[in-house]
Amino acid sequence: MTAATANGNHAIEDPVVTKVQDASPIQESTLFEELYHMQCFRTGEFFLKSGQMTPIYIDLRRIMSSPRVLRMAAQAMCDKILSSNIKFDYVVGVPYAALPLATLVSDILNVPMLMKRKEAKAYGTKQLIEGVYQPGGTVLLVEDVVTSGESIRETAEAIRKENLKVTDAIAVLDRQQGAVCNLAEDNLNFLSFLTMEGVLDGLITKNEMTEERKRQIIEHLAKPF
Numbered sequence: 001m002t003a004a005t006a007n008g009n010h011a012i013e014d015p016v017v018t019k020v021q022d023a024s025p026i027q028e029s030t031l032f033e034e035l036y037h038m039q040c041f042r043t044g045e046f047f048l049k050s051g052q053m054t055p056i057y058i059d060l061r062r063i064m065s066s067p068r069v070l071r072m073a074a075q076a077m078c079d080k081i082l083s084s085n086i087k088f089d090y091v092v093g094v095p096y097a098a099l100p101l102a103t104l105v106s107d108i109l110n111v112p113m114l115m116k117r118k119e120a121k122a123y124g125t126k127q128l129i130e131g132v133y134q135p136g137g138t139v140l141l142v143e144d145v146v147t148s149g150e151s152i153r154e155t156a157e158a159i160r161k162e163n164l165k166v167t168d169a170i171a172v173l174d175r176q177q178g179a180v181c182n183l184a185e186d187n188l189n190f191l192s193f194l195t196m197e198g199v200l201d202g203l204i205t206k207n208e209m210t211e212e213r214k215r216q217i218i219e220h221l222a223k224p225f
């Protein structure tokens with residue numbers, strides 16, 4: 001049986017079934033180790049989307065090159081989603097880096113995925129939101145790394161214009177630079193699995209960071225941008 005949808009397609013009625021988790025939840029330290037070995041944490045001088053210089057860059061795009069680590073990161077978010085009891089009808093990744101993660105979250109939880117383009121195409125259907133959906137449905141946003149939360153806000157705005165609701169967003173990692181407060185202003189509840197502070201602590205255990213350097217980095221990242 002099918003139903004008419006906002007974008008003129010027909011939705012296949014596919015009740016959201018949340019799988020019971022058989023395995024133990026992913027531990028933060030386990031995912032940190034995997035990301036560390038995939039060289040996702042780089043110190044030096046890098047610039048963020050906001051234009052701010054950062055002495056530590058976290059590149060989770062690298063994990064798509066390891067299906068095992070990609071799946072672990074997605075599973076970690078799913079564990080958090082299930083323990084937080086968030087309800088949603090669709091999963092949307094914030095383009096582009098989070099798209100592989102969103103695909104796996106959709107698969108693990110058996111919840112349909114939609115895709116938000118960065119820009120609408122000038123041909124074809126010209127839709128900004130791709131996939132099959134019904135107005136009034138609720139979207140969960142999936143991110144890789146969050147700094148200000150601006151990319152989540154932009155994605156939420158585009159989705160809300162399609163008469164879909166967005167109340168929650170989840171990321172693998174929060175750089176702890178104000179996203180929780182910024183997103184709350186937009187009525188978005190934000191969760192993350194890892195934090196910048198956790199990463200810096202992990203790097204200290206690897207003797208790649210001192211307590212003093214951690215303090216300096218946290219002070220730097222607290223500056224407004």
Ligand SMILES: O=P(O)(O)OC[C@H]1O[C@H](OP(=O)(O)OP(=O)(O)O)[C@H](O)[C@@H]1O
Pocket residue numbers: 049050094095096097098143144145146147148149150151152179
């Ligand atoms: O919280 P924010 O301040 O918005 O920053 C975080 C965003 O920046 C990065 O994406 P980027 O803009 O580099 O694009 P990409 O995902 O296409 O690589 C990252 O993947 C987030 O989407």
